[in-house]
Amino acid sequence: MTAPVINPVDPPSRVVRCYHCTRDCRVSIHAMSSSCPHCHRQLAIADIVVRARHWGSRLQTCGKILLDRKADVRVNLLTAGGGVEVHGSIRGKIVSFGPVTLGETATIDGDLQAPAVYVSPGATILGGKFAIAPVTPV
Numbered sequence: 007m008t009a010p011v012i013n014p015v016d017p018p019s020r021v022v023r024c025y026h027c028t029r030d031c032r033v034s035i036h037a038m039s040s041s042c043p044h045c046h047r048q049l050a051i052a053d054i055v056v057r058a059r060h061w062g063s064r065l066q067t068c069g070k071i072l073l074d075r076k077a078d079v080r081v082n083l084l085t086a087g088g089g090v091e092v093h094g095s096i097r098g099k100i101v102s103f104g105p106v107t108l109g110e111t112a113t114i115d116g117d118l119q120a121p122a123v124y125v126s127p128g129a130t131i132l133g134g135k136f137a138i139a140p141v142t143p144v
């Protein structure tokens with residue numbers, strides 16, 4: 007015996023932008039990861055909070071990335087679909103589809119590409135090439 011289906015609804019979903027191909031994908035709001043229907047690569051969706059040393063090649067998510075005061079991040083590439091908030095230290099290239107906020111304790115050293123950057127007094131920018139423009143779909 008099967009239960010009757012009354013008013014079937016689509017599972018709740020939201021649209022995120024793929025950080026590989028920059029195209030929009032619909033994902034379940036409960037998903038922590040997914041794969042892009044356009045380029046078929048894996049996507050991390052959950053927000054990332056870094057509170058300590060993180061040295062690696064990449065740090066990527068469709069969500070937001072928060073580096074707190076104790077964060078010490080060295081990566082080749084940090085990509086965030088939802089924006090980046092920096093209160094700690096990062097060395098590496100940042101690509102964000104959302105605004106980047108540099109808090110008063112932030113130190114960054116690397117290229118930055120984002121639609122907007124907010125720099126608090128006290129933030130340290132050691133170097134890198136900045137491109138402040140929307141990241142357009144390919």
Ligand SMILES: [Zn+2]
Pocket residue numbers: 024025026027028029042043044045046047
């Ligand atoms: Zn993609």
